[in-house]
Amino acid sequence: MSELLPVAVLGARGRMGAEAVAAVREAPDLELVAALGSSDPLDSLVAAGARVVVDLTVPEATYDNVVFAVRHRMHAVVGTTGWTPERLGKLGTVLAGAPATGVLIAPNFALGSVLATAFAATAARYFESVEIIELHHPDKIDAPSGTAVRTAQLIATAREAAGVPAAPDATRDAPDGARGAGIDGVPVHSVRLRGLTAHQEVLFGSPGEQLSLRHDSFDRASFMPGVLLGIRSVAQHPGLTVGLDGYLDLQAGTSS
Numbered sequence: 001m002s003e004l005l006p007v008a009v010l011g012a013r014g015r016m017g018a019e020a021v022a023a024v025r026e027a028p029d030l031e032l033v034a035a036l037g038s039s040d041p042l043d044s045l046v047a048a049g050a051r052v053v054v055d056l057t058v059p060e061a062t063y064d065n066v067v068f069a070v071r072h073r074m075h076a077v078v079g080t081t082g083w084t085p086e087r088l089g090k091l092g093t094v095l096a097g098a099p100a101t102g103v104l105i106a107p108n109f110a111l112g113s114v115l116a117t118a119f120a121a122t123a124a125r126y127f128e129s130v131e132i133i134e135l136h137h138p139d140k141i142d143a144p145s146g147t148a149v150r151t152a153q154l155i156a157t158a159r160e161a162a163g164v165p166a167a168p169d170a171t172r173d174a175p176d177g178a179r180g181a182g183i184d185g186v187p188v189h190s191v192r193l194r195g196l197t198a199h200q201e202v203l204f205g206s207p208g209e210q211l212s213l214r215h216d217s218f219d220r221a222s223f224m225p226g227v228l229l230g231i232r233s234v235a236q237h238p239g240l241t242v243g244l245d246g247y248l249d250l251q252a253g254t255s256s
């Protein structure tokens, strides 16, 4: 029988962390060796012999957690939001000193969401207008969601590469926030509503037609296959990967 892969979960008592702890415990090929909360020292990851660290904490903590993991040659699977281009750049420098170590930063682990974002990037060049509405539970501390930021960035990149002009918007007079947050030029509107989990709709418009790409996570169970895929695959992907799509062959629909 092959050895179990030793896994640690950071943020283990949070909404996502608790779900991830249960998923790792249930996986026959994984062993949960540490489940850390905000007051637990990171040194215990070393003592526990973790090979993969799953970070589901808060934007203020995630960078230091991942740098600690990389410096100790542990792979990291990260669902936490707050990864700015500056932080990603700094992490890249740290990773250059540990070339065999892999870090996956996944704004969304739900396969349907990953596909919806990829479809949005494909559609982006063909429509005159685009806006994103993301809808989440009201206990979420960040806005816009990491998924919406990533989707907006990919849409903006695709439109720029195709030479699509900025979407027309004749608004002259509006209170702050009325047109959402402009992420790389894409308006993103954030809804926080009790009863919701995690939802996103990308609206594309051209004269006489609209395309809506909507994804709904009704339960955090939707994220667990992606978390497990990340844990099992991260060692085969040294360096930094942003987006679970980096581990999927979306053309053929298989994992790599």
Ligand SMILES: NC(=O)C1=CN([C@@H]2O[C@H](COP(=O)(O)OP(=O)(O)OC[C@H]3O[C@@H](n4cnc5c(N)ncnc54)[C@H](O)[C@@H]3O)[C@@H](O)[C@H]2O)C=CC1
Pocket (backbone or CB within 6 Å): 010, 011, 012, 013, 014, 015, 016, 017, 036, 037, 038, 039, 056, 057, 058, 059, 061, 078, 079, 080, 081, 082, 106, 107, 108, 109, 110, 142, 146, 223
């Ligand atoms: N990538 C994805 O598919 C998903 C990502 N998320 C993201 O994951 C993060 C966590 O979300 P939730 O579980 O809903 O939040 P939460 O607030 O329920 O859990 C966060 C937990 O992290 C703990 N924590 C804070 N600092 C820590 C530290 N230094 N070390 C260890 N634990 C620490 C907190 O005490 C709390 O228990 C957020 O950034 C959220 O946006 C959430 C759902 C899916």
Ligand SMILES: O=C(O)C1=N[C@H](C(=O)O)C[C@H](O)C1
Pocket (backbone or CB within 6 Å): 081, 107, 108, 109, 136, 140, 144, 145, 146, 147, 148, 197, 198, 199
């Ligand atoms: O906080 C959440 O709940 C979620 N956070 C991630 C994000 O900000 O995109 C992923 C998902 O939307 C759920």
